Amino acid sequence: MDREHARKRLAELREQINYHNYRYYVLDDPVISDGEYDQLFRELLELEERFPDLVTADSPSQRVGGPPLDRFETVEHPLPMLSLDNVFSEEELREFEEKIRRFLQWEEEIQYSAEPKLDGLAVELVYEEGVFTIGSTRGDGLVGENITAQLRTVQAIPLRLQELAGDIPSRLIVRGEVYMPLEGFEALNRERASRGEPLFANPRNAAAGSLRQLDPRVTASRPLSFFVYGVADTAVTPCSTQQELYRWLARLGFKVNPLVLHCPDIETVVARYRYLQEVRHQLEYEIDGMVVKVDSFELQHRLGATSRAPRWAVAWKFPATQATTRIKDVDFQVGRTGAVTPVAILEPVTVGGVTVQRATLHNQDEIQRKDLRIGDTVLIQRAGDVIPEVIKPIVEKRTGQEQPILFPKKCPECGHPLVRPRGEAVIRCINPHCPAQRLRSLIYFAGKNGLDIEGLGKKNMEQLVEAGLVRDLPDIFRLRVEDLEELDGWGRKSAENVIRAIRAASHPPLDRFLAALGIRFVGEVTAAQLARRFGSLEHLMEASREELLEVDGVGEQAADSLLDYFSDPDVRAMLRELQENGLQIQPVEAGVPRRLEDRVFLFTGSLETMSRNEAKARVKELGAQVATTVNRKVTDVVAGPSPAAS
Template sequence: MQDYRDEYPYEIDGMVIKVNRLDWQAMCGFTSHHPRWAMAFKFKARQATTRVRDVEFQVGKTGAVTPVAKLEPVPLAGVTVQNVSLHNEEFIRTKDIRIGDQVLVERAGDVIPYIVKSLTELRDGTEREVEYPKYCPVCHSKLVKPEDEAIWRCENAECEAQVVQRMIFHTSKHAMDIEGLGESTIVRFYKLGWLHSIADIYRLDYEKIAQLEGFGEKSAANMKAGIEKAMKNPIYRLLHSLSVHHLGQKASRLLAAEVSHVLDLKDWDLEKYQDIKDVGPVLARNVYNFFQNEHNIELLQTMESLGVNMRQTDADKKTDVNTDGPLYGKSILFTGTLSRMTREEAEKRAAAAGASVASGVSKHLGILVVGEKAGSKLKKAQALGTVEIWTEAEFLERTETA
């Protein structure tokens, strides 16, 4: 089937081989996390060759400066690939990737574009080494490289790129999940001077928005409804949306379960953060520093005055793990876009099946469920080699009795 996959009128990345007699299935039974009568078979990742035209540097919401290879467009596994993350300076040096190089590209898990290697034997002498910037490509502040990281960072919190990326992340599906306010709209509103911080999202003038080209009263009304809905979110979503370095969804839930009000965290000492299971010293320090910053406290107070919920909801409270579930004792993580359920629904289903939801990929992670457009978590899990990689369909099948 792998040899003939290109002949199908739809994309496939593997197959599940099953025993098709129900009585034999009953005889085979289940392990703690999958049926013994079914086995997933993943096809090899597809590959293609193209050329690196240039390397650009992008600044993220926490100041991380990431190199991105601009490729000559190449079709690969049903999509056209023209941009590939190069992760960090060490990745570039280790793989000896140069501008002008012919490179071998694949889509890891048929999802994430990834440069496997440079084809150095095809070099003709015109290739150029990638020069890593010493200053932020946006605000021109001097870049720094923390001792425990491989990434160079811009430490100017008011850097335009960081401000915009923080607002984009704040409204994203995994954070406050604000419908009707996408990336291009945020950039447009920022350039118009309507947005300077995440608090400004909650005081937009909808009459002005309705008069903008490409909008209208209906679009403005939909945006207003999306924002007002988000204002009632559980506080774990708010905490995750604040772009605190290393503060993911799981850790946000852990913190939200411990406080009645978000601003209670400003009264915590460092040790109290570290006392929470699964909150390590680096994350504890980052969250502590965030809530000791007067500007951040003023930002949250402003948001609360605009109607954003800061109080613990039922969704923030601790949930019991099902010790009889098929995934009991397993840690699970979701990455990419799920097509049949929201991330929140998936995590609840995992908990009902007995799993604990992890905050990131580590040697302790048991299962990574991969949706569309999966991020770096998939690559890290594959590099570890100890993590089970499941599709959304596999996850649903293995938790259907939970």
Template structure:
């Protein structure tokens, strides 16, 4: 037989057998037959390299070691979900949905897989790119590692262009086998299957990922506008039809009572699964209703995650340590006898502040109940006072900073004690850790341990010092090899190109979070303009209140801040905004300024997210539903009920051409 024809035949057979085994869980041939055909294909490709394609089944065994992971900007952000912790939260979610879109709302309930969220892109049915969620906007490309996950199809059954989202996880049996091997090799075992899955996908050697037996469930189509599906449940059925693995335990529910019944059912049945879940995801089924409900800044209004009740365990509080945050707040932390909680060993739990310690009557030596809030953050629930021995020690907050010995103060209206010494080493160190973090300058390789080493060795004193680090200096650090040092210096250099809002957030100006930093960067466009802004100019921006404005003005008046910004400028750090421009503070004559606008239908020249960003940058407010307060409707192709409602209310209606014309003025 012709080699090319045989390779094609092997592709088809191996893909089919792989789908039957890993997606349908119904193998039609023994493993030995699959392995024999795989070896035949590997040999043919070795002898005829020109016949190896990007979607060959042989890529699943892993390829060459990677140099590192590239950053990927998600075309459609991967938003997080709002949380529900009890029945009332679910009923409130249902009430809000019905108030917005009408009384008839049905839902789809799905198991919330405890794994790593990924985005998969296909062109003409071929898998071309896979990435992690990252911060929701920027992730890492891990395509090579994802190809080793056998339940991810490399070629779909239809030649479609599609982006899907899913959750990669490690089944419990695979996790137990992996940890048994690590213990045998005297390696640190993984804390839980989620950490093991995440660690596997971030291996630079794809062969390691290939051995970890990862799995996936696909749960969403990123953009349904180019499909014929009209509901989330239809979308999941179609995804199955074209070759994706979805979770079959999902259920369509006509009422919130049925949703609650499903939730209660899985609270009991959860241990029966072969993989970990940490809750239930509830989504409005109708895509039209999803569109009408829209989004908040962080999450969709049409979906919510019910988190299972936290597991509570008893342990002993053996000490209370104090840490100093980047704003000088002194935080007490409980040091616990190690205890297993929700799959991980817990040794520390935040006690937040002195008032909480007094309120819960916590003493050193107490038997305490511990849980993980949202299955993530350890916290002390209460003290088992009846089990006290009388040897417990009362804890008193100090009067001076544990790091620099400066006197602590309690500012008006605040619960926390605070060190206000601007030269406090702990504050400087924490500020540096914040500066390089994901939502700030996002410098790969500069974690807490590396920053602490650099600070301890006096290689850095402030953030500007990062930009004069040399490879030779970095190589002095513990466990820092030639390659790691080169990558770190390159990552620091690359961060110079970040847009202004990343730097603003990284500087840690009091009260200025990531969202406010983006707003300020959009409005002022350059650091210089922001530096010289007045309180009146700042409070003229809707999202900036007096307290934040005062903090900004005070920050930029400090001589040491002015010197820092000069240093950053001299080192080549970008001090300008690179995103869509906002309407200036002085000039509010944009057509969109102060107007409420709704987008509906399919847009051809702009993505929905780009159109929204540009309108909001020009002072408009984009909402998800049409009402009497709507000023303008932008109607793309196949506009539906929103267009009808806008016509009934005599609301101004534009097509996309008119929108683009106005945006480009």
């Protein structure tokens, strides 16, 4: 191929590959296979190798990262990259609107644009004649760092603008947020942990650290993405509102957050904030609030800005999910499966609107990997309904008085020697008569994930155990009204209600009973599969290892756990006692409609006409499985009006 043909072919390849990158990384809607894309890219690289002087700035080959930089140069922003003022309540938001009204002498309804506030790194992108030429960080708002080479590696940033929006300004300055999706962040930290490298505390730190790598090839290896949120000068665009701007930028090839919403009034803004607060933990990226902008550019220009922030926009922040505090001591808790979990006792601190005094340290390996010590000032995190956890120590605040965290050699509840099974990170008490395990097994058995016996929650079960009325599962079914009504805080009516609830729970289906037993590696889904395969408890107890391994979802650990459990003489005696005291386990009936046989349901939020446990039971009766977390097997998600809130 001669030079002229190569020049034309390279132009075609650049256009095609940039278009397919846009379809894949921005629209999430590819129109060619990975193999076809690879062929185009390979041809581009081969031609550029033969004709290196024909390589252009907008070539997709420039995303892989160039040689390392000696240092970052500075870039002066043509127009300042201002910060946003923050508000932290609905009252403060309404004060923001009142200030706008007073400033403008405005009595009509004000329309807004509301969008998630990503917890990433703000950047500025300069396009000359439609080609990306300079990229920089916010810096101090007037001067930032030149990270053009690093930003070229972010696939969601177009190297050349799409000509779908008509005339493109000769110079366009775009601003947006580079972020790291949660899945990529977790994978990156796993990889760093395997190499013994320090972990990133959160996705924002990971994104910022990735963009500030002097070697762009390191940035290229990181799972970064980008959302556009504005331009430096709206006058160069054909748009008159924020919403029009987003549509125009999308046609140019930029990735616009799909949760951006036009709000006709302040009430809609408030409702949108509440919605984003509910769904934030279901998103694939972290957000720390919502940005509210006056939608009209005319009003934006009239409002102008102070020396540090625009008057027409504000960030409504969520309550903090991270905070720093100090580890005062460490408590070791024994779970129902014997797992010994270290829990940090903290100086009280408010995180996400909740006072936190305890946080999990997971296991001995995590303590050693993070180098945590008693007396450390630490960063803690609380996300969604998850128990708070310690992220890392603030090493710079150490005084030398900190003490190592020493794991006990014996069970803190029963004194039995602790063991660490091969291949596990967890240290366990293997004494089946350990009182801590027994109590937690009883609580689990009677709780919502077990037989759901109303009136036998954690507090009441602890009272029954302390009073000596319940020592093992069969004792629950031996309880009498006379035993209960004498207890502190009980009466005849409450005692009768609990006995009535016990009787109602005494005919559980096999799958629910199996799940309630709390056998290691046997959750709701596996219990349902076992019940479906063996039909009755008797058949399951006599199953061989080979038969167990034939059941979908039962691996070697679960099979061995089941064999160990049902071969234990004490367990068999306990099961006999249960049946002698009125427990009648319902076998799986043949001929029951199985219309949902191949479906896997995930329930989230509070349902309107029934509880989640009732809904789970209904779909399992029809043959479905129920998942507890999002995974690739989930076929149906049932979301109540308040997802992740209950």
